[in-house]
Amino acid sequence: MSSVQILHQVQLFGQAVLFGCCMLLVYDLIRIFRRVAAHGVVWIAVEDMFFWVLSAFVLFQFLYQEDDGKVRGFVILAMFLGMLLYGRLFSRGVVKGGTFLLQRLCGGARHFFRGIMKPVKIMVCPVGKCAQCLRRICKKRNRYVKKRLKKLWKAVKMGLYKL
Structure with a gap:
């Protein structure tokens, strides 16, 4: 392999790690919304199904553009590594902070409209x-x-x- 191909594979690995982080960030946004607005089991299942189907399409598009549609094991591994890193380092803080902010915003809006x-x-x-x-x-x-x-x-x- 030439150094250009190796560099491309390293870039692909890094992009897959970022893709995994972004996927989990979007799922955390869904989790924040669930904590603020009450959801039933059916609604949660529909949200999860929609999220994972959409994620699969986006992943396929990513692989198609970056590596001509070749499914490489290290790309899937890099994506899971990105999800793991984000989940361990940032997820708890993002969910807690986002829930706090959204509850405050919704509470302020509720208070404003209650006054009117x-x-x-x-x-x-x-x-x-x-x-x-x-x-x-x-x-x-x-x-x-x-x-x-x-x-x-x-x-x-x-x-x-x-x-």
Whole structure:
């Protein structure tokens, strides 16, 4: 083998290690999403199946472009080595940190929208939920939301003018 071919194989090995790291990083993003949003067993199975099928297609495309579609044992080994390195060194921190950040972002958004959509105290219709009562509820809710959005818009405008 010439040195150019050996250099190409070394580059292929390094790219396969990076590919394994990236695959596990994407799976960690799925794990973060699962921790923030509750998932059932079926949904988790569908996500996993979709991830692994997509990973197989991406791996095939990688091998096809880089080594003319030749499946080499050392490339698969390098990919697993990359997954192992990423899993041992970074995975736990990425999942914990990502979960913490996403929970904080979702909590802030939830708090913001809860303030806007604060329940309006209404009188309950003795007959039940008739159409007139629903119209009255919607009008009160719309006025309340409109007032809250106006206050928010004024605060944003004042903040922009101060810049």
